[in-house]
Amino acid sequence: MFKKLRENLFKIVILTFISIINANFIYNFFLSKSPTYEMFYIISFLFFGGIVFYYLPHTKFWYRAIKDFESIFTTNVEDNSNVLGKKILIFNWRDTKHKYAGGAEVYIHELAKRWVERGNAVTLFCGNDGYCERHEKVDGVTVIRRGGFYLVYFWAFIYYMVRFRGRYDLILDCENGIPFFTPLYVKEKKYCVVHHIHLEVFSRYLNIPMAYLAKFLEGIAMPIFYKNIRFITVSDSTRDEMLKHGLGKAGIKIIHNGVDLQKLKPGVKSESPLILYLGRIKPYKSIHILIHAVDKIKSDVGNLQLIIAGSGEEEKNLQKLVSKLKLQDMIKFTGRVSEEQKIKLMQSAWVFVNPSFMEGWGITTIEANACGTPVIASNVPGLKDSVKNPTTGYLVEYGNTTEFAEALRSVLLNNEERKRLQKGAITWAQNFDWNKNCLLSLEILNGKI
Structure with a gap:
């Protein structure tokens, strides 16, 4: 019903207004005593009320638009x-x-x-x-x-x-x-x-x-x-x-992405294997690939947990996939997290995974590295710049759940390999300091380089 209402909204609005005009005209001038037209008026009025109710969620948009227009003339620009x-x-x-x-x-x-x-x-x-x-x-x-x-x-x-x-x-x-x-x-x-x-x-x-x-x-x-x-x-x-x-x-x-090396430091790892994805939950991030990879290794890695931190329009679809695969006890959605929570998650994770279809760089890659966490990512533009394969983690073919699963097994089940990658990740992250990048950016903006 609501789908049809949305699809034919324009016609419904026009017909509703016509109905109200006709009903009021007939009611007020000709047949005010007729029960038939009184009913017609009531139905039309209720129908119009339904349309108004449909539009209510959009009133905030129009209010903001009016305020934005008004502010053109009232916004104080700092001196x-x-x-x-x-x-x-x-x-x-x-x-x-x-x-x-x-x-x-x-x-x-x-x-x-x-x-x-x-x-x-x-x-x-x-x-x-x-x-x-x-x-x-x-x-x-x-x-x-x-x-x-x-x-x-x-x-x-x-x-x-x-x-x-x-x-x-x-x-x-x-x-x-x-x-x-x-x-x-x-x-x-x-x-x-x-x-x-x-x-x-x-x-x-x-x-x-x-x-x-x-x-x-x-x-x-x-x-x-x-x-x-x-x-x-x-x-x-x-x-x-x-x-x-x-x-x-x-x-x-x-000018590369950077990290705050004063805040992002190695911490205590979780006692049991923890995989982390942290970022926006959008279709091109391809998080479903990670979920399928976890499904492939669940019987090989004991007490395994995957945390998906962030928000976005793809979250409901991913939750449905997790339910379909019966992985609710293994995979947790946290929603958007604070900066402090982000750091704790990155410090405690055994491995960070970015299965995205494309990135400019992948800032969370270096943030995870600074916390001593290796990264498994798609071998795509941007991520192939930020992940040094096989020094700080692994690059695997985009969309290949089998390769992602194999890379996860290598990190989670091999303590020596994981320690080697952790060491490489920490060393690599030291090259990306926001303060150094700031100085470089100012030289560029001032035309010095």
């Missing part, structure tokens, strides 16, 4: 005229407090807060998931949240033209599949930050109309409008993919 360093404006679709935040949001925030510590002023303009403050300071970074998944791009243009233009020295355009197209309206110096090319992800996981649109924007429009823009990316693999698709001809600089 950074006394700042001795750079005044930097960042456009990104999300920030670290967004319910679907991932590695891309961590990357820009870790750099931004260190830029502030070094005397620069940073404003982050991003989308809002409806649960965050519209304007706040986070680690010294001014965060302005407007719009949602799509409207953030529209509001970025409007707010720049009305409130931000001429107030900043440098603009960072963070592309996460859909760019902000700042070359069309931003006159200040600008860089575009790209974590990975999404074209194949679009083909696999988007419906045809949206897939074609997204592929056009990233694969055709971006190389045209960004041809004179300098880029920053996170790995050699992403740089090579960008050049392959005509991006970055004006120059590409690589």
Whole structure:
């Protein structure tokens, strides 16, 4: 019933309004005493009430949209005229407090807060998931949240033209599949930050109309409008993919993801074998591959446990798969975890697994390594940069559950091999320090390299 209601919503709304108009007209002017038309009026009114009830979940969206429009004229932009360093404006679709935040949001925030510590002023303009403050300071970074998944791009243009233009020295355009197209309206110096090319992800996981649109924007429009823009990316693999698709001809600089080596340190491992996945739960992350691999080794590894930490739209489907395979006692979903919980999980895990179809780098790879945890990952762009096979873990063929299962057995059942990988992981992680990356990024943004 509700499916039909959704499919025919437009027709229902129109017919309902016609019914109410007719009923009121007849009721008030001609047949007010007729029980038949009184009933017709009541039914039409209830039908209309059902439509209103259907729309109630969307009222929050419209309220936010109105507030965003109103704020164009009321938002106070900080006076950074006394700042001795750079005044930097960042456009990104999300920030670290967004319910679907991932590695891309961590990357820009870790750099931004260190830029502030070094005397620069940073404003982050991003989308809002409806649960965050519209304007706040986070680690010294001014965060302005407007719009949602799509409207953030529209509001970025409007707010720049009305409130931000001429107030900043440098603009960072963070592309996460859909760019902000700042070359069309931003006159200040600008860089575009790209974590990975999404074209194949679009083909696999988007419906045809949206897939074609997204592929056009990233694969055709971006190389045209960004041809004179300098880029920053996170790995050699992403740089090579960008050049392959005509991006970055004006120059590409690589600034790797980092870790906070003061917080992420080796800890006490769990007494029984523990596998960890931590990150966004989205279709392209391919977590079902890991679940099937666990199913293959459950009889070989005693007291085995898999923890899946994070949130996303694929979570319900994965829970159904776990139930189907009867692995509820072995696999636990924690939802999104705090930074402290994340560190404890990474320290206690015997192995971290990332079966993703594609990554720009895979920041959780290095975070797990810093905690002394080896990583098994798909041999795909990004992950083949962050996992040093077979020094810090293993790279296996994407989608091959048998290879993932064999790699898991090698780590979980062989104490000496696991210790060797742990040692290699800790050593490798020391190369990725956010403070060093911050200094490199400032040299790039200041045009020194």
